[in-house]
Amino acid sequence: MPGAGFRAFAAAGAVLVLTGLAAQAPKPDPSRFLTQPLVTGIFTADPSAHVFDGKLFIYPSHDFEAGVPADDLGSHFAMRDYHVFSLDKIGATPVDHGVALDIKEVAWAGRQMWAPDAAEKNGRYFLYFPVKDKQDAFRIGVAVGSRPAGPFKPQPQPIAGSFSIDPAVFKDTDGRYYMYFGGIWGGQLQRWATGTYTPKDVYPAADRPALSAKVARVADDMLGFAESPRDVVVQDETGKPLAAGDNQRRFFEASWLHKYKDTYYFSYSTGDTHFIVYGTSKSPYGPFTYRGRILEPVLGWTNHHSIVEFQGTWYLFYHDAQLSGGQTHLRNIKMTELKHRDDGSIETIDAYFEPKK
Numbered sequence: 001m002p003g004a005g006f007r008a009f010a011a012a013g014a015v016l017v018l019t020g021l022a023a024q025a026p027k028p029d030p031s032r033f034l035t036q037p038l039v040t041g042i043f044t045a046d047p048s049a050h051v052f053d054g055k056l057f058i059y060p061s062h063d064f065e066a067g068v069p070a071d072d073l074g075s076h077f078a079m080r081d082y083h084v085f086s087l088d089k090i091g092a093t094p095v096d097h098g099v100a101l102d103i104k105e106v107a108w109a110g111r112q113m114w115a116p117d118a119a120e121k122n123g124r125y126f127l128y129f130p131v132k133d134k135q136d137a138f139r140i141g142v143a144v145g146s147r148p149a150g151p152f153k154p155q156p157q158p159i160a161g162s163f164s165i166d167p168a169v170f171k172d173t174d175g176r177y178y179m180y181f182g183g184i185w186g187g188q189l190q191r192w193a194t195g196t197y198t199p200k201d202v203y204p205a206a207d208r209p210a211l212s213a214k215v216a217r218v219a220d221d222m223l224g225f226a227e228s229p230r231d232v233v234v235q236d237e238t239g240k241p242l243a244a245g246d247n248q249r250r251f252f253e254a255s256w257l258h259k260y261k262d263t264y265y266f267s268y269s270t271g272d273t274h275f276i277v278y279g280t281s282k283s284p285y286g287p288f289t290y291r292g293r294i295l296e297p298v299l300g301w302t303n304h305h306s307i308v309e310f311q312g313t314w315y316l317f318y319h320d321a322q323l324s325g326g327q328t329h330l331r332n333i334k335m336t337e338l339k340h341r342d343d344g345s346i347e348t349i350d351a352y353f354e355p356k357k
């Protein structure tokens with residue numbers, strides 16, 4: 001996950017903006033972006049979108065300026081709470097439902113509340129969130145509420161057997177739930193090669209299979225895993241797992257799973273090459289065959305998305321750093337339509353038009 005570097009923004013004609021937000025950087029020309037920020041009152045990122053009770057609910061990270069110096073482990077992403085947003089129709093301004101969970105309420109948490117997700121079962125709502133524990137290892141927690149916007153009450157311990165970041169929970173058409181998760185670099189997946197946490201980074205050689213996201217079926221009570229997490233293998237068209245050195249295509253972070261016409265689509269960020277890409281499978285466990293790009297790089301280092309159908313149309317939720325003028329830890333969520341072609345492939349979206357040199 002995020003390095004200190006980010007796509008440089010050098011906009012000719014950029015103007016200095018003074019907003020109520022922390023960032024006071026030059027604001028890029030809005031015409032360089034396919035869409036405009038959904039939320040402008042606070043910084044938001046990593047939008048996980050779901051339809052609950054006929055409304056669109058968005059579960060983002062809540063970025064803020066913590067004053068922590070940037071490093072390659074993403075220490076500057078020092079988030080401390082979550083807000084939930086909802087929209088009852090496309091084009092409406094999202095409603096901010098306020099703080100749904102604060103790090104102070106999570107007894108085992110140390111620092112850095114990263115990308116969350118949510119699920120509903122039998123009228124109860126579950127917020128899944130990655131946060132470092134007091135030993136500085138990322139774990140995934142779950143908090144429970146009676147409304148989609150929260151508030152959510154955290155369980156006293158992280159999910160048993162959970163690790164790393166970016167949980168994404170998919171409800172299959174047969175009523176089973178699966179959690180996809182993991183992220184490398186700051187997300188610590190490379191510290192779990194032995195099955196237990198070691199604070200030492202171990203990466204496969206460039207020609208070996210890449211580190212994989214993980215998937216586990218969620219237990220009936222939604223509070224844990226029903227099985228040990230398995231690798232989410234992404235392979236090329238010949239059936240060979242993508243190699244660790246295949247930076248344009250291999251998994252880095254930001255898992256998402258959606259199902260379209262009986263096909264499972266696993267999408268994710270390639271991290272240091274900044275794409276959102278996808279593979280397809282006939283099983284929620286994969287293996288997934290790499291199919292292509294969904295989203296080209298955005299303004300800011302990270303790229304993170306979700307995909308949801310709402311009122312018969314599919315949407316991509318994503319983020320960039322437009323409002324902060326490119327400060328990669330101060331992001332804003334966005335949405336745009338996503339199109340599946342007749343052959344099941346997805347049309348690639350380019351949402352940021354680089355300044356002309």
Ligand code: FUB
Pocket residue numbers: 001002045046061077114115165166183253254302303304
């Ligand atoms: O927001 C913190 C981290 O940045 C997320 O967990 C990653 O996916 C990246 O977007």
